[in-house]
Amino acid sequence: MGVSEELFERAKLVMPGGVNSPVRAYRAVNMAPRFIARADGPFVWDEEGSRYIDYVCSWGPMILGHNHPAIREAVEQAVKDGLSFGAPTRREVEIAELMTGCVPNIEMVRMVNSGTEAVMSAIRLARGATGRDELIKFEGCYHGHSDSLLVNAGSSALAGGCPSSAGVPEDIARHTLTAQFNDLASVESLLDAHPGAVAAVIVEPVAANMGVIGPDKGFLEGLRALCDKHGALLIFDEVITGFRLGLGGAQEYYGVRADIVTFGKIIGGGMPVGAYCASRSLMEQVAPCGPVYQAGTLSGNPVAMAAGLAQLRYLRDNPQVYTEIDAMAKKLADSMRASAEKHGIPVAINRVGSLLSPFFAPTEVTAFVDAKGSDAQRYAKYFAEMLRRGIALAPAQFEAMFVSAAHTDKLIDETASAFDAALAAL
Numbered sequence: 001m002g003v004s005e006e007l008f009e010r011a012k013l014v015m016p017g018g019v020n021s022p023v024r025a026y027r028a029v030n031m032a033p034r035f036i037a038r039a040d041g042p043f044v045w046d047e048e049g050s051r052y053i054d055y056v057c058s059w060g061p062m063i064l065g066h067n068h069p070a071i072r073e074a075v076e077q078a079v080k081d082g083l084s085f086g087a088p089t090r091r092e093v094e095i096a097e098l099m100t101g102c103v104p105n106i107e108m109v110r111m112v113n114s115g116t117e118a119v120m121s122a123i124r125l126a127r128g129a130t131g132r133d134e135l136i137k138f139e140g141c142y143h144g145h146s147d148s149l150l151v152n153a154g155s156s157a158l159a160g161g162c163p164s165s166a167g168v169p170e171d172i173a174r175h176t177l178t179a180q181f182n183d184l185a186s187v188e189s190l191l192d193a194h195p196g197a198v199a200a201v202i203v204e205p206v207a208a209n210m211g212v213i214g215p216d217k218g219f220l221e222g223l224r225a226l227c228d229k230h231g232a233l234l235i236f237d238e239v240i241t242g243f244r245l246g247l248g249g250a251q252e253y254y255g256v257r258a259d260i261v262t263f264g265k266i267i268g269g270g271m272p273v274g275a276y277c278a279s280r281s282l283m284e285q286v287a288p289c290g291p292v293y294q295a296g297t298l299s300g301n302p303v304a305m306a307a308g309l310a311q312l313r314y315l316r317d318n319p320q321v322y323t324e325i326d327a328m329a330k331k332l333a334d335s336m337r338a339s340a341e342k343h344g345i346p347v348a349i350n351r352v353g354s355l356l357s358p359f360f361a362p363t364e365v366t367a368f369v370d371a372k373g374s375d376a377q378r379y380a381k382y383f384a385e386m387l388r389r390g391i392a393l394a395p396a397q398f399e400a401m402f403v404s405a406a407h408t409d410k411l412i413d414e415t416a417s418a419f420d421a422a423l424a425a426l
């Protein structure tokens with residue numbers, strides 16, 4: 001038994017499934033997880049000392065790769081000044097100024113500690129501001145694990161077979177209405193059926209928790225128009241897309257305005273950070289300015305702010321990062337498509353910017369129903385073949401691959417060769 005297997009046996013005795021977040025347990029790929037000992041640049045090393053080219057990238061935050069010197073040094077400096085004060089600090093002002101300067105249509109920021117908390121609070125704000133209770137989300141989109149949002153959810157909730165969680169009271173779940181991604185008619189009929197009752201439509205502007213599915217042309221614009229018509233707020237959950245599709249996120253990438261935008265992942269540089277943001281008039285509904293209560297002992301933590309600020313500053317000052325990671329992701333996606341064709345294996349390769357995912361599906365994947373039609377067992381075999389070849393991927397079909405600025409053309413070529421060999425071995 002290897003070190004990772006031994007640790008996993010111990011872990012299972014003291015943590016549910018041996019992990020602190022379900023997808024890490026590798027259940028969707030029927031293996032024991034690798035325990036990671038350290039990471040640097042594009043690589044992670046497991047407890048056995050094996051090195052992998054990493055496309056998990058901590059599920060998105062590590063857009064500059066692991067252990068980036070600018071972030072590490074900022075954190076080291078912050079640690080010397082103390083870990084937490086429970087009082088306002090300079091860096092909170094600086095990161096909020098930077099974010100409002102980069103992201104369209106947001107004037108104010110509230111920092112929290114995770115993407116879940118950001119979205120949960122954004123929904124409270126939407127309900128508080130509109131005086132309405134109903135919420136529309138999309139099947140297969142994941143917005144964290146708060147009660148209102150664990151209804152027909154994606155990501156590990158989907159892979160684990162519990163897209164709607166036990167423990168969510170029916171009284172709460174019934175306020176969450178589910179529409180279909182890339183299907184405006186499904187949204188319109190819900191809005192028509194609940195006139196004057198829908199507080200918000202929440203969407204991942206690029207669905208990245210059912211694998212990666214981009215919005216069809218006109219879909220996000222159509223959501224904007226429907227929200228305007230029905231007096232509902234449009235929430236873009238940019239926990240994945242924020243500062244990944246570009247400094248302005250999906251709003252800028254697609255030219256569609258959202259009313260509330262949520263962030264996580266990249267804005268924390270690898271530390272636990274989330275944020276919800278909107279216009280001044282909406283954000284001043286939040287305590288202590290307004291009646292929507294939300295607070296946090298560790299919110300805006302000085303060390304977390306130092307990490308996030310360093311990463312966002314680096315991205316702002318080095319915008320070529322985006323063209324580079326997009327080009328690498330395109331190169332990888334193109335080679336993967338060519339390999340799939342060569343081997344005659346039906347794989348749909350979806351890519352938006354530096355996010356991509358292969359679906360072992362017989363059709364194009366543009367909707368949740370297509371994603372669900374993919375062969376998860378085949379993905380599991382493919383995952384194991386890639387891992388054996390030193391490539392660390394998300395251990396489930398319904399997740400994204402993240403390309404970082406620490407990847408290189410040479411590593412992309414190595415990954416493409418591994419993909420080709422893995423397909424040949426399936």
Ligand SMILES: Cc1ncc(COP(=O)(O)O)c(C=O)c1O
Pocket residue numbers: 059114115116117119142143144145155204209237238239240264265274
């Ligand atoms: C789009 C989206 N929203 C919200 C969340 C929840 O964020 P967290 O895991 O930080 O709570 C995630 C997590 O993957 C996400 O992908």
